[in-house]
Amino acid sequence: MSDHLLNDLSLFAPETAITLTLVAAILADLIFRRTPLVVAALVLAGFVVTGLLLLGQTGVNASIFTGMIAVDSFAVFFKTIVVLAGILVVVFSMESGELNSPGRKLGEYYALLCAAALGMMLMAGASNLLMMYIAIELSSLSSYLLSGYTREAPDSSEASLKYLIYGAVSSGLMLYGISLMYGLSGSLDLRAINRALPQVLSGGGAASFTLLIAGVLALAGFGYKISAVPFHFWTPDVYEGAPITITAFLSVASKAGGFAMMIRFFKVTFIDAGAVALPAGTWATLQGFHWVDLVAILAVLSMTIGNLVAVWQNNLKRLLAYSSIAHAGYMLTGVVVLSNQGLAAIMVYFGVYLFMNLGAFYCVMLIADKTGSEDIDEYKGIGGRSPFLAVALAVFLVSLTGLPPTAGFIGKLYLFAALINSGWTWLAIVAALNSVIALYYYVRVFRNMFLRTEEPSSPGITLSWLQNAALVVLLVPTLLLGLYFTPLVQLAQASVRLFGTP
Amino acid sequence: MEIPLSYYLCLSVVLFVVGVAGVLTRRNAIVVFMCIELMLNSVNLTLIAFSSFLGSITGQALVFFAMAVAAAEAAVGLAIVIAIYRNKRTVDIDKINILKW
Numbered sequence: 389m390s391d392h393l394l395n396d397l398s399l400f401a402p403e404t405a406i407t408l409t410l411v412a413a414i415l416a417d418l419i420f421r422r423t424p425l426v427v428a429a430l431v432l433a434g435f436v437v438t439g440l441l442l443l444g445q446t447g448v449n450a451s452i453f454t455g456m457i458a459v460d461s462f463a464v465f466f467k468t469i470v471v472l473a474g475i476l477v478v479v480f481s482m483e484s485g486e487l488n489s490p491g492r493k494l495g496e497y498y499a500l501l502c503a504a505a506l507g508m509m510l511m512a513g514a515s516n517l518l519m520m521y522i523a524i525e526l527s528s529l530s531s532y533l534l535s536g537y538t539r540e541a542p543d544s545s546e547a548s549l550k551y552l553i554y555g556a557v558s559s560g561l562m563l564y565g566i567s568l569m570y571g572l573s574g575s576l577d578l579r580a581i582n583r584a585l586p587q588v589l590s591g592g593g594a595a596s597f598t599l600l601i602a603g604v605l606a607l608a609g610f611g612y613k614i615s616a617v618p619f620h621f622w623t624p625d626v627y628e629g630a631p632i633t634i635t636a637f638l639s640v641a642s643k644a645g646g647f648a649m650m651i652r653f654f655k656v657t658f659i660d661a662g663a664v665a666l667p668a669g670t671w672a673t674l675q676g677f678h679w680v681d682l683v684a685i686l687a688v689l690s691m692t693i694g695n696l697v698a699v700w701q702n703n704l705k706r707l708l709a710y711s712s713i714a715h716a717g718y719m720l721t722g723v724v725v726l727s728n729q730g731l732a733a734i735m736v737y738f739g740v741y742l743f744m745n746l747g748a749f750y751c752v753m754l755i756a757d758k759t760g761s762e763d764i765d766e767y768k769g770i771g772g773r774s775p776f777l778a779v780a781l782a783v784f785l786v787s788l789t790g791l792p793p794t795a796g797f798i799g800k801l802y803l804f805a806a807l808i809n810s811g812w813t814w815l816a817i818v819a820a821l822n823s824v825i826a827l828y829y830y831v832r833v834f835r836n837m838f839l840r841t842e843e844p845s846s847p848g849i850t851l852s853w854l855q856n857a858a859l860v861v862l863l864v865p866t867l868l869l870g871l872y873f874t875p876l877v878q879l880a881q882a883s884v885r886l887f888g889t890p
Numbered sequence: 891m892e893i894p895l896s897y898y899l900c901l902s903v904v905l906f907v908v909g910v911a912g913v914l915t916r917r918n919a920i921v922v923f924m925c926i927e928l929m930l931n932s933v934n935l936t937l938i939a940f941s942s943f944l945g946s947i948t949g950q951a952l953v954f955f956a957m958a959v960a961a962a963e964a965a966v967g968l969a970i971v972i973a974i975y976r977n978k979r980t981v982d983i984d985k986i987n988i989l990k991w
Contacts, residue, residue: 517952518955521952522955522959525959533966536973539976542977542988543988545970545973546986546987547989548970549971549986550986552966552967553913553922553983557910557926560929560930563930563933563956564933567933567936570937571940574944
């Protein structure tokens with residue numbers, strides 16, 4: 389028994405490391421009150437150590453703490469995304485003028501960032517409904533506080549209140565779905581529910597209707613985390629009001645955790661384990677519960693509404709918020725196809741999304757720190773004043789659109805290939821049309837940056853060497869993965885294995 | 891006489907709907923939080939009823955966690971409401987509207 393527990397604890401090492409970092413950040417904040425950089429460096433080191441510990445878990449396929457958490461290559465992949473986003477966001481935070489204003493204490497900020505990252509890492513591994521609920525709440529509660537961290541700014545506190553109300557309601561809905569699922573199957577463990585469901589569904593119409601309601605309610609919780617339409621209302625407000633570093637973190641890490649949890653939930657719980665005569669690497673839904681149609685509707689709505697509303701935005705942060713809703717839609721299409729190819733495509737997409745989205749937000753942050761505005765009209769002539777920053781932002785936006793030779797193209801290519809291979813051609817066409825809309829609103833930014841000239845008084849934006857280095861670190865993968873993508877694709881294909889599934 | 895499971899479930903559905911309706915219609919942020927608590931507590935009632943009916947304790951374990959999380963959520967929520975009150979001198983949701991569309 390104790391051997392068992394020790395082994396489980398050793399597999400829990402990355403989460404333990406991030407928890408210790410959290411505690412150390414709080415203590416360091418007490419000692420080094422005047423120099424927030426010490427805490428930042430400590431947290432950065434903690435994230436790096438967590439990342440190294442995650443590297444040591446490649447190829448593990450186990451379930452720890454009596455089935456509460458799965459440690460499999462799927463979870464490790466998404467945890468790595470969360471940790472990489474954490475590292476980059478800590479670097480951004482050290483540079484952010486918005487956060488480092490005089491008189492602001494940043495110790496708690498970094499501690500909460502660790503707590504949010506811990507929650508997201510637990511989300512990626514949770515294989516029990518109880519654990520899922522706790523993980524979602526841990527990451528949410530920390531995110532509410534982080535999005536309102538610049539609390540003297542009215543829009544920041546408003547963002548956190550809206551985030552809190554939407555979050556609390558959707559987690560309440562999800563908990564109700566969990567309670568119904570527990571009532572139907574008598575268990576909170578995903579695999580046990582999966583084993584119990586065929587018998588429940590054979591019980592007749594009432595049972596399968598209840599299961600449908602439970603599934604829709606649970607989907608509300610996941611949809612809120614990944615900001616899919618119609619659970620997206622918080623996204624633009626929170627993304628606009630929160631400090632840019634937190635917006636960047638939420639847009640990548642929170643989404644990664646949410647997607648990992650949602651995929652595990654649907655793939656482990658609602659898959660017909662006894663289905664025969666399927667091609668390798670594909671699965672079938674349970675008889676009597678067709679959740680795939682629900683997810684397909686969410687995907688189409690998210691892509692279309694996200695992209696169409698983004699066209700009207702003048703604030704670049706808000707525009708990127710709608711674009712992140714649209715990206716959630718693209719990635720949801722990978723869930724619909726019910727195959728390992730689709731899962732691998734989602735993971736490739738996340739691998740490139742990490743760099744291009746964080747990069748775009750970083751450029752917005754650098755420009756906003758100097759000009760004090762995120763308005764697209766204020767971007768006039770930036771291409772002439774600070775060419776490197778403008779070109780970097782242009783590359784990130786081209787990549788978000790999904791044009792070659794950037795990494796975004798590879799992400800979309802694999803998703804569309806997975807869709808067409810499994811016969812969802814109409815969904816691929818909708819997604820491709822949406823990319824065209826996306827091009828339209830990104831081009832507006834290019835036009836302002838490079839083709840419009842501004843009043844001659846505006847000064848250029850000079851970057852420190854650290855800011856230049858951070859930009860290069862984000863730019864290189866965005867371009868390189870567009871040309872040499874085999875390693876990422878192989879990594880994703882090797883990481884589709886979930887614990888407890890064939 | 892034993893009360894059947896369906897009575898508990900109906901009561902919790904009613905409480906849950908009251909909570910959701912309150913969140914949608916009430917304008918005071920504090921009252922909205924109270925309605926959210928009502929939603930969570932109706933879920934707790936469902937879980938305890940199922941747990942007792944099925945004779946398994948996992949549901950009750952989840953209730954303990956849900957109560958702890960609800961308490962944390964209330965603490966965070968009230969802190970955020972205070973922050974907003976200091977900025978705007980109101981907790982009326984209709985007047986908290988800088989960010990839209």
